[in-house]
Amino acid sequence: MVFTNDIHLPKQGSDFDFFGYLAERQTRVEAALDGALPVIYPEKIYEAMRYSLLAGGKRLRPILCIATCELLGGTLEMAMPTACSLEMIHTMSLIHDDLPAMDNDDFRRGKLTNHKVFGEDIAILAGDGLLAYAFEFIVTQTKSVPADRLLQVIARLGRAVGASGLVGGQVMDLDAEGQPNISLDTLNFIHTHKTGALLEACVVCGGMLAGATAKEVQHLSRYAQNIGLAFQIIDDILDITATRDILGKTAGKDLQAQKATYPSIWGLEESQRHAQQLVINAKAELAIFGEQAHPLIAIADYITSRRH
Template sequence: MDLKQYFRERRDIIEKALDKFLPPESEYPEIIHKAIRYSVFAGGKRLRPILVMAGAEAVGGSIHDVLPIACGIEFIHTYSLIHDDLPALDNDDFRRGKPTNHKVFGEDIAILAGDALLTLAFEVISGHYNRSKGFDKVLRIINEIARACGTMGMIGGQVIDLESEGREIDFKTLDYIHNHKTGALITTSIRVGAIYSDATENQLEILTGYAEKIGLLYQIVDDLLDIKGDIKKTGKSVGSDIKNNKSTYPAIYGLEKAQQIACILAGEAKDYASNLGEKGKFFIHFADYLLTRES
């Protein structure tokens, strides 16, 4: 499988859809729409919406049918990055090689831009389906996404991450942070694509197991890149975890052990994907991609 071409083709579809779903910069009040578009189109890899599509394809669904859901997920991811970068949280100056939203538009507009994207996500998802096209499934999907974003998911992980700064924490707490702050939205991305495409319970169980492994894998590799990554490739400041006294896998386990754990997680993820047969091929390649990524 040519993973670069796979990503490129789906990114092109996603970019066009994101542009369609977002208000134009000229829409009043212009400043908020400029701020939203600045971060959405700041050069993201679109991994989460691609995973929504892949979840659909893995169970025989259409990538185009889940496009509003995929875009909603990307809006939520972008909102989380805008807020994470704020001085009150991670206090980062760069994201994807560009000044962070609050550095360009100010903290007040950055906060509102994040709020607007979270709200728009649910507007897009709920507004593009009707009962004949699976509206009942969309209600389930909205519930899953909301849970993944809230205190039982992404926000819960962020809270414990903040409370753990400068403190020694145990492995259980570290896994909670990673599985919720990062892993929850990744897992949900794959699940909602599959749910809309009428996945069986067995298929959903396999995809969930896979997603949980790569969610943790993604964050461990992110932690490693924060130490040994190249800012020209990562597009964001390196060393911020150390500066903020963050609890990470490299900080607790050491670089070598953290890398070993990442390799084990990639192998376990591929074991899950192999149960999908030919339709699991992308997921196998994706696990290898996450393990070796440089950005």
């Protein structure tokens, strides 16, 4: 199997224009994020928050939330506040992950990391500010969604970002650095929590906003779990095969930090095969939704073909 950095169009059984859809949704999300966080006094903290929040990126997490909400009959307007909040939380995790006490990285999305621009103290507070504001933003800005659904969304999101989700995965990731013979079970735990929990929340919360049934939530959860793990496997591959200019962050960090990765356990070809199988499994979970699931199917395909 040959690995390249070329992107291929997701194979669709319809005329669905995935990259047109992605570009249009990215534009809407960017505009909403820009409007969500104006600079007010004290300016320094808002500038630091905006610096990382508006630094670009694929915006896959908010788009997953919007696509799932629309799949189940909801609207863009219903989903956008939660979608923006998910990106705020994701950005918080990146700011904190880049700190010297964590991964100690100098670049993110092609720019200097937050602490390199504003200092470690302000970077920590910028992450804290984004996390707190994310929950406020959902509650104050969401329209036409019953209160009981919003409560479900907030509970799900809190669980995904806390010690039972993202934070717990990060702790295990730090503990595993430099440790030889990390098991596959431990590696899976790290990434289903550090990366997968928030990504799963993006999909499930989008469904909850639109009133998803318990059965629909189960299918959406399994879809997201599969693409979340596939996403991480591809990240591990790209850390080896891509350059900093392509990634927008330092390449080869996993090897330098002596981190266990999927390629270190399986090798590159087997890792790619596992990622492709996870995507197949993910798409199978969407069969109950029919043709309306094309955006989620396309995102699953995109995960294994992305170059950064």
